[in-house]
Amino acid sequence: MAKPIIGIIGRADCSDTYSTISVLEAYRRAIIMSGGNPILILPPQNIDYYDFAPKNVDHLTIGEEEMIIDQIKLCDGILMPGGNKRYEYDHFITNYCLNKNIPILGICLGMQLLAMHIKQNTLVAILDNSHKLKSDEAHHVTLDPNSKLCQIIGTTQLDVNSSHSFKVSDVGDFSVVGLASDGTIEAIERKDKTFAIGVQWHPERLMDHIENRRLFNYFIEVCQNESSN
Numbered sequence: 409m410a411k412p413i414i415g416i417i418g419r420a421d422c423s424d425t426y427s428t429i430s431v432l433e434a435y436r437r438a439i440i441m442s443g444g445n446p447i448l449i450l451p452p453q454n455i456d457y458y459d460f461a462p463k464n465v466d467h468l469t470i471g472e473e474e475m476i477i478d479q480i481k482l483c484d485g486i487l488m489p490g491g492n493k494r495y496e497y498d499h500f501i502t503n504y505c506l507n508k509n510i511p512i513l514g515i516c517l518g519m520q521l522l523a524m525h526i527k528q529n530t531l532v533a534i535l536d537n538s539h540k541l542k543s544d545e546a547h548h549v550t551l552d553p554n555s556k557l558c559q560i561i562g563t564t565q566l567d568v569n570s571s572h573s574f575k576v577s578d579v580g581d582f583s584v585v586g587l588a589s590d591g592t593i594e595a596i597e598r599k600d601k602t603f604a605i606g607v608q609w610h611p612e613r614l615m616d617h618i619e620n621r622r623l624f625n626y627f628i629e630v631c632q633n634e635s636s637n
Contacts, residue, residue, distance in 0.1 A: 409632075410445075410635065411443060411444055411445040411632075412443075412444050412445065412484035412485060412628060412631035412632045412634070412635045413444070413445045413446075413447055413482060413483045413484050413485075413631075413635070414439045414444040414445065414446050414447070414483060414484065414485050414486070414487055414628070414631060415446075415447055415448075415449040415479065415480060415482070415483035415485070415486045415487070416431045416435050416436065416439070416446055416447070416448055416449060416486075416487045416489060417449045417486070417487070417488050417489060417498065417501060417518075418430060418431060418448050418449060418450050418451065419431065419432075419489065419491040419493075420457035420458040420493065421458065422458050427456050427457070427458040427459065428458075429448075429450055429451065429457065430448075431446075431448055431489065432489065432612075434610070434612040434613050435487060435489050435515075435612050437612075437615075438611070438612040438615055438624050439487065439624070439628065441615060441621075441624070442621070442624040442625045442627070442628040443625070443628045443629075443632070444485075444628040444631065446487075447482065447483065449476075449479050449480070449483075449486070449501070450479070451476075451495065451497045452468070452472040452473075452475035452476055452497065453465065453466070453468070453472055453497075457493075457495065461493075462493055462494060462495045462496070465495060465496065467496060468496050468497060468500060472497075473500060476497060476500060476501060476504070477504065480501065480504060480505070480510065483510075484511070484631040484632070484634050484635040485510065485511035485512065485513070485603070485627065485628075485630070485631035485634065486501065486505050486510060486511070486512045486513075487512075487513050487515070487518070487627075488501070488502060488512060488513070488514040488515065488517075488518030488521055488522070488606075489515050489516070489517070489518055489612075490515050490516030490517045490518060490571070490610065491516075491517045492517070492573075494517060494520075494521060498517075498521050499521065499524070499525065499528065502514075502521045502522060502525050503525050505604075506522075506525060506598070506601065506604060509601055509602050510602075510634075511601075511602055511603035511604070511627065511630050511631050511634060512603065512604055513603070513605055513606075513623075513624075513627050514605070514606035514607070515606070515607060515609075515610060515611065515612065516571065516607075516608060516609070516610060518606060519576070519595070519596060519606025519607055519608050520574065520576050520606075520608075521606075522579075522582060522596060522604065522606040523576040523578065523579040523580060523582055523593075523596055523606065524576070524580070525580060526580035526581060527578060527580060547567070547568065547570060547588055547589065548565060548566070548567055548568075548588070548589060549565075549566055549567075549568050549586050549587065549588055549594045549595065549609070550564060550565055550586065550587055550588075550589075551563070551564045551565070551566070551585055551586045551595060552564075552583075552584075552585040552586070555583070555585035555586075555595075555597060556585075556597050556599055556605070557585050557586065557595055557597055557605055557607075557623075558585070560622055560623055560626045561618075561619040561620075561622045561623055562618075562619070562622060563619060566617075566619050567617075568594070568607075568608075568609035568614070569609050569610050569613055569614060570608075570609060571610060575592045575593060575608070576593050576596075579593065579596045581598065582596040582597060582598055582604075582606070583596060583597055583598070583599065584596055585597050586607070586608075592608070593608065594607065594608040594609065595607045595608065602630060602634065603626075603627060603630045603631075605623075605627075607623070611623050611624065612624075
């Protein structure tokens with residue numbers, strides 16, 4: 409049986425010499441470890457994204473939207489990774505996947521994009537350093553015992569890493585299913601979708617923790633089922 413193809417949204421970055429659109433190795437390896445076949449989804453506009461602030465980028469044309477859709481159609485599921493900039497193509501991909509019920513896993517910025525798919529002004533800056541750490545166990549998260557996410561990973565309490573400067577204040581039509589002790593929203597989901605889950609932490613960096621392996625394994629299993637239909 410062919411492995412399900414998982415599209416990872418590329419992020420603008422820069423090496424010592426050249427601008428790049430890339431994906432961090434941890435995402436790629438987490439998908440492979442869980443039985444998926446990762447591919448890179450590239451933004452469509454003929455610009456150097458690294459040099460452009462999102463507010464200075466022209467709106468997507470119909471042709472550019474069609475380029476994105478053609479890439480998504482190659483995939484059985486989408487991983488929306490973390491990052492420090494969100495462009496219109498990020499929002500377009502998020503909305504397209506939700507409207508078409510394509511499995512989507514949002515991580516860090518990816519979770520924020522899911523929460524903002526209706527309203528794009530729901531981010532609040534984090535003023536202290538409690539969520540800007542990058543350690544393996546920065547803080548605790550408590551999950552709703554009735555949530556799909558809790559059923560997937562098998563616990564209501566877990567230790568997570570943390571590396572984000574913003575948090576969401578409104579999750580639209582998603583449900584909040586995970587909270588840090590300070591009330592920061594750490595996990596959201598849509599039960600009416602085949603798979604639409606967002607987490608604020610970085611499970612791809614904690615694949616030695618069974619809870620995070622279960623999340624990726626379930627995501628890939630759902631995508632495998634979609635591929636078989």
